[in-house]
Amino acid sequence: MRSLTIWALPLVLLLLVGALIWGLSRAAIQTVITVEADPNTPDMIVNLAVLQRFDEQGQIRSTLIAQEVKHLRANDTLLFKQPKLTQTEPGKPNIVVTGVRAKTTNKASQVWFEDATELRRAAFGQQAELVVRSSDVFYDQATSIARASTPVVADMGPHHAEAVGFIADNAQQTLNLLSKVRMTYVPTARAALTGTATR
Missing domain, CATH: 1.20.5 (Single alpha-helices involved in coiled-coils or other helix-helix interfaces)
Incomplete structure (x- = not known):
């Protein structure tokens, strides 16, 4: 035993x-x-990142630069600090959007700029540069449409406008102010009034 x-x-x-x-x-x-x-835990953190989108011909159509980028598995989301998005399209003015924070969804084709945001559309043809300042701005790179429902200030040459909410369409070259619009419009002198009369 x-x-x-x-x-x-x-x-x-x-x-x-x-x-x-x-x-x-x-x-x-x-x-x-x-x-x-946990899908909300970053699985990638990058300092000073540059993301570029190309068209079918291999031409750069947008560049997004940020001081820091975090990737979350939830909805394949990217979070940006100090983002600057530059979009170029043939035959259209360049768009530059800068902000404090941003996030992208849908394979980074849609960018939501949180907090204070500035959108600049370059001078084009006879149009002066357009500067739009707002917050919580949603920008769709595929359609070149920016929109927000927050207070907005817009300046274009001598013209100044304030409103709540806007839709800016770069393809149509339009800026729609949605509500509570106040505007200062400076008309340009007409050639008929400034020039000499022809006989």
Whole structure:
């Protein structure tokens, strides 16, 4: 009986230690899986990032520069600090949007600029540069449409406007102010009034 105890006790202890190690290993793996499964935990952090989008011909159509970028698995979201988006399209004025923070969804084709945001449309043809200042601005790179429902201030040459909410369409070269519009419009002198009369 004693010899059976001498052989059985180490075997039982070995089985207990093995079971304990297996249990701890399973618990550690489960903890790692739980942490990795959280979709709101960044799985990538990059300092001073540059993201570029190209068209079918390989031409750069937009460049997004940020001081910091975080990637979240939830909806494949990118979070940006100090973002600056520059969009160029043939035959259209360049658009530059700068902000404090931004995030992208839908494969980064849509950008939501949080907090204070400035949108600049370059001078084009006979149109002066358009500067729009607002917050919580949504910009769709595919359609070149920016919009917000927050207070907005817009300046274009000598013209000044204030409103609540706007839709800026770069393809149509329009700026729609949605409500509570106050505007200072400076008319340009007409050639008929400033020039000499022809006979």
